[in-house]
Amino acid sequence: MTSQVGVDTMIKSQSKADIPLPKPRESDPETVAAEIIERLTYGIGKDAKVATPHDWLTATILVVRDRIIDKWMESTRASYDTNSKRVYYLSLEFLIGRLMRDAMSNLGLVEDIREALGSLGVDLDLIAGLEPDAALGNGGLGRLAACFMESMATVDIPAYGYGIRYVHGLFRQQMADGWQVELPETWLAHGNPWEFERRESSYEIGFGGTVDALVGVEEDMRHVWKPNERMIATAYDTPIVGWRGERVNTLRLWSAQPIDPILLDAFNAGDHIGALRESNKAETLTRVLYPADATPAGQELRLRQEYFFCSASLQDILRRHLQQGNELADLADKVAIQLNDTHPAISVVELLRLLCDVHGLDLDDAWEITSKTFSYTNHTLLPEALESWPVPLFERLLPRHMQLVYAVNAKMLIHARKQTDFTDEEIRHISLIDESGDRRVRMGNLAFMGSHSINGVSALHTDLMKQTVFADLHKLFPGRINNKTNGITPRRWLMQCNPGLTNLLRETIGDDFLDDAAKLQQLDGYAEDTGFQQKFAAVKRANKERLAQLVASRMGVRLDPDALFDIQIKRIHEYKRQLLNIIETVALYDQIRSHPERDWVPRVKLFAGKAAPSYHNAKLIIKLANDVARTINNDPSVRGLLKVVFVPNYNVSLAEVMVPAADLSEQISTAGMEASGTGNMKFALNGALTIGTLDGANVEMRDHVGEENIVIFGLTADEVAKIRAEGHNPRATIEASRELSQALSAIQSGVFSPDDRNRFKELIDGIYQHDWFMVAADFDSYAQAQRSVDQTWTDKASWYAKTIRNTARMGWFSSDRTIRQYAEEIWRA
Numbered sequence: 097m098t099s100q101v102g103v104d105t106m107i108k109s110q111s112k113a114d115i116p117l118p119k120p121r122e123s124d125p126e127t128v129a130a131e132i133i134e135r136l137t138y139g140i141g142k143d144a145k146v147a148t149p150h151d152w153l154t155a156t157i158l159v160v161r162d163r164i165i166d167k168w169m170e171s172t173r174a175s176y177d178t179n180s181k182r183v184y185y186l187s188l189e190f191l192i193g194r195l196m197r198d199a200m201s202n203l204g205l206v207e208d209i210r211e212a213l214g215s216l217g218v219d220l221d222l223i224a225g226l227e228p229d230a231a232l233g234n235g236g237l238g239r240l241a242a243c244f245m246e247s248m249a250t251v252d253i254p255a256y257g258y259g260i261r262y263v264h265g266l267f268r269q270q271m272a273d274g275w276q277v278e279l280p281e282t283w284l285a286h287g288n289p290w291e292f293e294r295r296e297s298s299y300e301i302g303f304g305g306t307v308d309a310l311v312g313v314e315e316d317m318r319h320v321w322k323p324n325e326r327m328i329a330t331a332y333d334t335p336i337v338g339w340r341g342e343r344v345n346t347l348r349l350w351s352a353q354p355i356d357p358i359l360l361d362a363f364n365a366g367d368h369i370g371a372l373r374e375s376n377k378a379e380t381l382t383r384v385l386y387p388a389d390a391t392p393a394g395q396e397l398r399l400r401q402e403y404f405f406c407s408a409s410l411q412d413i414l415r416r417h418l419q420q421g422n423e424l425a426d427l428a429d430k431v432a433i434q435l436n437d438t439h440p441a442i443s444v445v446e447l448l449r450l451l452c453d454v455h456g457l458d459l460d461d462a463w464e465i466t467s468k469t470f471s472y473t474n475h476t477l478l479p480e481a482l483e484s485w486p487v488p489l490f491e492r493l494l495p496r497h498m499q500l501v502y503a504v505n506a507k508m509l510i511h512a513r514k515q516t517d518f519t520d521e522e523i524r525h526i527s528l529i530d531e532s533g534d535r536r537v538r539m540g541n542l543a544f545m546g547s548h549s550i551n552g553v554s555a556l557h558t559d560l561m562k563q564t565v566f567a568d569l570h571k572l573f574p575g576r577i578n579n580k581t582n583g584i585t586p587r588r589w590l591m592q593c594n595p596g597l598t599n600l601l602r603e604t605i606g607d608d609f610l611d612d613a614a615k616l617q618q619l620d621g622y623a624e625d626t627g628f629q630q631k632f633a634a635v636k637r638a639n640k641e642r643l644a645q646l647v648a649s650r651m652g653v654r655l656d657p658d659a660l661f662d663i664q665i666k667r668i669h670e671y672k673r674q675l676l677n678i679i680e681t682v683a684l685y686d687q688i689r690s691h692p693e694r695d696w697v698p699r700v701k702l703f704a705g706k707a708a709p710s711y712h713n714a715k716l717i718i719k720l721a722n723d724v725a726r727t728i729n730n731d732p733s734v735r736g737l738l739k740v741v742f743v744p745n746y747n748v749s750l751a752e753v754m755v756p757a758a759d760l761s762e763q764i765s766t767a768g769m770e771a772s773g774t775g776n777m778k779f780a781l782n783g784a785l786t787i788g789t790l791d792g793a794n795v796e797m798r799d800h801v802g803e804e805n806i807v808i809f810g811l812t813a814d815e816v817a818k819i820r821a822e823g824h825n826p827r828a829t830i831e832a833s834r835e836l837s838q839a840l841s842a843i844q845s846g847v848f849s850p851d852d853r854n855r856f857k858e859l860i861d862g863i864y865q866h867d868w869f870m871v872a873a874d875f876d877s878y879a880q881a882q883r884s885v886d887q888t889w890t891d892k893a894s895w896y897a898k899t900i901r902n903t904a905r906m907g908w909f910s911s912d913r914t915i916r917q918y919a920e921e922i923w924r925a
């Protein structure tokens with residue numbers, strides 16, 4: 097028995113099978129306008145005369161949705177009929193952003209809907225801007241999951257995304273006197289017309305309790321887990337439309353509900369709060385996206401979230417597999433499950449539990465099926481960032497899974513000991529239990545052992561994975577580690593966010609690139625064409641004006657669209673080195689003031705990004721950016737030459753405005769620390785020059801765009817590793833650089849924080865003392881690279897030749913290419 101609560105009652109009787117499908121809808125502006133009015137009236141219950149912009153938005157989404165549903169049902173039917181292999185993408189995060197423009201554009205409806213709304217006196221762009229961002233992720237990892245969902249639909253792979261329907265996505269960031277303040281995101285406040293609640297797909301999820309071992313006939317031992325806490329996972333489905341609307345896949349997000357919404361006995365006895373305890377406990381589970389890099393305080397909740405969504409997803413996957421008439425032994429032929437990082441790694445033992453305890457397989461067979469079904473994507477090399485759970489917590493919450501972890505571990509360690517060339521040290525690294533301090537379960541090792549494929553997300557990252565975190569497991573299972581360099585969907589990150597450039601490309605090289613991003617290569621021949629350069633520049637200029645308007649209206653700061661727009665937007669993290677950029681900004685400010693006679697290139701430095709709420713230094717870096725911005729922007733001696741802006745509340749929708757407006761893209765992480773990056777790809781595709789280190793996918797970007805079309809500086813990953821091992825002397829480095837030492841002492845002594853002169857002292861002391869992130873070590877090289885950018889900027893023909901070549905040569909970084917590689921080499925789907 098599985099613990100499915102609602103039963104899928106698919107009606108297959110003869111009479112119902114003959115019910116005709118609804119007629120596909122026409123999408124000319126007149127029909128669409130009539131349908132919008134109909135939805136407004138009968139769907140929302142509003143008279144057009146009093147409808148709010150939100151009502152218009154909802155009505156429009158419902159009309160778009162109808163056109164998706166036809167295709168959605170067709171896609172679902174087809175994979176059911178052919179019993180084809182399905183791919184399941186398990187991710188704790190999906191950073192989707194808005195869906196309406198994505199769906200309209202992929203269905204080719206944008207212009208018809210614009211016209212339809214226009215005939216009703218409604219502006220499409222205005223209502224589209226009201227759609228809330230579905231911000232169910234922290235950053236790159238969650239955005240990758242969203243790009244992959246769209247690409248899987250585009251390249252026609254029957255796929256499901258599985259995750260959590262957080263009531264509050266990533267927090268909304270506000271600035272209070274330059275400090276980050278976190279506010280809850282309320283993306284569901286106006287309802288969510290994209291989702292369908294599927295009450296019939298609900299499953300029971302247990303926690304805690306005990307495990308009974310039952311010895312049956314022939315000493316066949318069966319284990320029965322008796323959880324002492326139970327709740328329900330209910331599915332919410334969102335359709336994901338592929339390019340040209342050929343396939344529509346499902347994103348299935350789970351929401352936690354209590355088994356008993358209210359304990360009536362307790363309530364009637366007068367305990368009104370206690371009566372709702374169960375209900376609150378369940379609902380808390382899917383209330384907030386737990387921020388990465390946070391304190392241990394919320395750890396248990398996070399482990400509960402992970403198990404909750406994995407258990408629901410696996411029960412659902414097995415239910416679908418069996419309902420199709422398949423055998424469990426054939427699971428790996430019909431099902432491929434991709435684990436996006438270790439967050440869903442508990443799935444490995446959950447599948448084992450379901451196969452052994454519920455379906456009666458023996459452990460060896462179950463293990464074979466499991467490891468053929470799963471594959472795992474690693475996103476970090478930092479040992480401290482690899483998930484692990486204290487054994488006592490794991491055991492208390494998931495007692496049966498703890499047993500299975502031990503069983504798998506015993507199997508693996510026996511296997512390892514049979515290889516004669518394994519040292520005790522290597523065996524300790526392989527173990528699922530970290531015994532070096534308080535005992536912990538290593539989720540990275542579990543994901544590795546339970547998968548037939550383990551992939552890194554850029555060539556460099558994959559190499560480093562083999563040499564560092566998974567060196568010993570790689571030795572035990574050579575051939576399992578492979579690379580799949582990340583990509584981005586060109587629909588959202590070119591066609592939708594940059595219609596000006598898309599139109600220019602269409603009129604220049606035709607429409608081929610719309611279906612195959614590699615065809616952007618045809619643009620290469622126009623790189624030196626003066627006429628084309630002027631048009632390319634005009635598009636960039638219009639995008640910069642659009643961003644300048646946003647900054648003026650949100651922040652009251654005026655930007656000159658003719659200045660060089662230098663942009664760094666991403667989560668705030670020491671390894672991403674926003675601090676290096678800010679210090680260089682301070683150094684530049686000094687230089688401009690000391691040498692007003694020189695021809696300075698006017699620059700606007702733009703930053704955006706959120707810091708994890710518990711990450712002290714990251715929050716201090718935001719405050720520093722704002723303090724530096726205030727000082728510089730108020731100094732008349734650099735007016736017109738330097739501006740600094742920190743735009744609040746970075747999210748997908750803000751990225752869609754900032755990326756197309758960039759002249760220069762900052763990708764300056766400490767080499768060896770950024771697994772891939774995808775922000776880097778978005779900018780280059782939209783015609784920005786990259787300044788960056790040889791880190792993550794920057795390395796492959798250099799190979800594709802050509803080294804003369806990217807500005808590389810700084811230490812390599814090997815050099816960073818060597819310096820860290822041998823130790824370096826940041827103080828000597830700083831003292832050898834006049835620009836750097838002046839900039840650091842200005843910040844340290846409170847020039848930018850006269851109200852609290854010691855505010856940044858510790859932050860800067862860290863650079864003097866250990867410089868872990870190589871800010872001092874890379875400073876001179878970075879500053880020099882920035883001046884070479886200035887040089888290129890003054891020669892506009894050369895600038896545009898380079899940036900045009902970036903757009904032309906970035907097609908390989910389409911997530912369609914990435915997904916095809918996953919499909920061929922990992923999923924075999």
Ligand SMILES: *Cc1c(COP(=O)(O)O)cnc(C)c1O
Pocket residue numbers: 191234235236237239665666667746747748751772773774775776778
């Ligand atoms: C692309 C994207 C990211 C990832 O950016 P990196 O520069 O690769 O870290 C993070 N957040 C949002 C909103 C994005 O669109």
